Amino acid sequence: MGKQREIHATDNPTKRAILEFLSESEMSYLGEIIKNLSLSYSKGIKNILEMKKDGLIDNSINPPKYNLVQKD
Numbered sequence: 001m002g003k004q005r006e007i008h009a010t011d012n013p014t015k016r017a018i019l020e021f022l023s024e025s026e027m028s029y030l031g032e033i034i035k036n037l038s039l040s041y042s043k044g045i046k047n048i049l050e051m052k053k054d055g056l057i058d059n060s061i062n063p064p065k066y067n068l069v070q071k072d
Helices: 003-008 013-025 030-036 041-053
Strands: none
Touching: 013 030, 013 041, 030 041
16 A cells, blocks of 8 residues: 555544654654644554554654662
8 A cells, every 4th residue: 555545544634644744754753743743642642553553654663761760
């Protein structure tokens, strides 16, 4: 399925906007997608995880994880 057909395959405007954004930038961090599309984190991650499950997008890099340093 070509990129244009994938973009038009969804009726969800948020998912369509994410697919269009990724078709222009090819790869992007979650924060960049959310910021550029003015999405809340919860709405952005929900749609991205659904699209990943549906096989429309994939990720190749695990984002870094942060935690607090425990001081004695």
